[in-house]
Amino acid sequence: MTDIVLRDADPVLVDRIRRVAQSRGWELPQALLYLLEQGLHVYEGDGSVHLDNAEADALQAAIAALEQVPNDPGFAAIGRIRPPSPD
16 A cells, blocks of 8 residues: 655644544544545545445434424424415
């Protein structure tokens, strides 16, 4: 495998990469490779996000939980469109 070296990288960018690596439990070279691959997919592809099975399951569970929020005039109405009034 080819070594990837970042020279004169912005310290803020390096810190962001380091934080992603730490939060995911990746070594810095793994994180850099993964982030490059994902970035290339976005620019080469149609820009859509593709989730792995665990991510898709977590998103589906979160959506299902939100759908169970009881109807009330406050929180449950966020993001919902009211049906047109029969005038």
